[in-house]
Amino acid sequence: MSSDITRKKGQSGRAVVVQCIQCGKMVPRDKAVEKRKSSLPLDHRLRELLKKQGTYISAAKRIVYYCVSCAKHRKYV
Numbered sequence: 001m002s003s004d005i006t007r008k009k010g011q012s013g014r015a016v017v018v019q020c021i022q023c024g025k026m027v028p029r030d031k032a033v034e035k036r037k038s039s040l041p042l043d044h045r046l047r048e049l050l051k052k053q054g055t056y057i058s059a060a061k062r063i064v065y066y067c068v069s070c071a072k073h074r075k076y077v
Contacts, residue, residue: 022070033071034063 009015015028038059040047047057071077 018065020067020070021064022066022074025067025070027065027067029065032065032067033076034065035076036061036063038062 009030012030015030017026018029018032019026020032038061040057040059042050042057050057066074066076068077
């Protein structure tokens with residue numbers, strides 16, 4: 001999580017802006033709270049059927065960003 005890294009506002013110039021996944025607010029990336037989420041693109045029943053046949057299903061991993069207030073509301077901070 002990026003909350004372990006301190007924000008160096010005075011030395012970094014203009015930070016890249018990301019959008020909060022919950023409320024849509026634009027937040028600097030070094031201030032936002034990031035969560036790594038994995039999602040499987042298949043239906044649960046189809047996934048179980050393919051797993052019984054022995055296929056390997058990889059999960060798509062992505063990083064989502066939350067503003068501080070949304071992360072606090074969801075108890076990520």
